[in-house]
Amino acid sequence: MQKLLESLVEKHRPAAREGKVAEYIPELAKQDSRMLGVAVVNPKGDVHAAGAYRTRFTLQSISKLISLMVALMDHGEERVFAKVGMEPTGDPFHSLYKLEITEEAKPLNPMINAGAIVVSSLIRGKSVEERAERVIQLVREMADNPEIDMNRAVYRSERDTADRNRALAYFLKGCGAIDDVEETLDVYFRQCSICVDCIDLARMGLCLAQNGVTLRGKRVIPGDIARLVKTFMVTCGMYNASGEFAIRVGIPAKSGVSGGILALVPGRMGIGVFGPALDKKGNSITGIRLLEDFSKKLGLSIF
Ligand code: DON
Secondary structure (H helix, E strand, C coil), rough: HHHHHHHHHHHHHHHHHHCCCCCCCHHHHCCCCCCEEEECCCCCCCEEEECCCCCCCCCCCHHHHHHHHHHHHHHHHHHEEEEHHHCCCCCCCCCCHHHHHHCCCCCCCCCCCCHHHHHHCCCCCCCCHHHHHHHHHHHHHHHHHCEEEECCHHHHHHHCCCHHHHHHHHHHHHHHCCCCHHHHHHHHHHHHEECHHHHHHHHHHHHCCCCCECCCCEEECCCHHHHHHHHHHHCCCCCHHHHHHHHHCCCEEEECCEEEEEEECCCCCEEEEEEEEEEECCCHHHHHHHHHHHHHHCCCCCC
């Protein structure tokens, strides 16, 4: 396994040339596009990792999985899915388009920005800080790493430049889907800035692979919620590239614009990948190729 991961990193790193780091958040534009790292953790706790697996990066959209789980634990399925749907969109992650043409302003799913902003509005807590802290705490528990925290420079950078998300949030407020724009966005930006490495991601993946039970055997997510979130990973986890990813790679995965991908094989392993050069749809270009190769070599597709 160790040799395989090292050879995959070497083989796929050059493809970073074909992608670009996210530039719309100034702090993310500073990332080195040539990096590629991967970590794999199995239920026995064996860790195999290669490349830039110790480099820290922010969760970005991977946090949409975690906030969804917190909102589901706070309110239950019925209340959450009254406000956000369960269908893939086929549109880019920050698109406003479908919101305008659907009858009620109900975002199609919680993995696009509009849906994730509605989900962030549902997270309980006395203050914005407390609400975001509850998301961070679940990340710490899933990864068995109490040191995980926000990257404040990335948080501020996104908060100060998020015109497109503000447009989405004001639209949602205008339709009665959320109450307070700045408070809701503040929770969302904070969760996006949670900082991890590939091993943290792989442990989080393993927790989902074990239906909500961590490497150390602690249940931190109810089994039905873990299952539901894994289904979203398959149908919407890679945005409007989710169908192709399901065919080529065939495992639940969720990407973020920092270049992270959290992936898993049910019951068998958690996988964390980091490669900040993105393709046109906002997914890690090297990360996807590495995962495709890895899945084919080991026959990991769940289909
Ligand atoms: O909302 C944003 O723009 C980011 N904080 C998160 C988006 C993201 O990661 C999309 N991923 N591919």
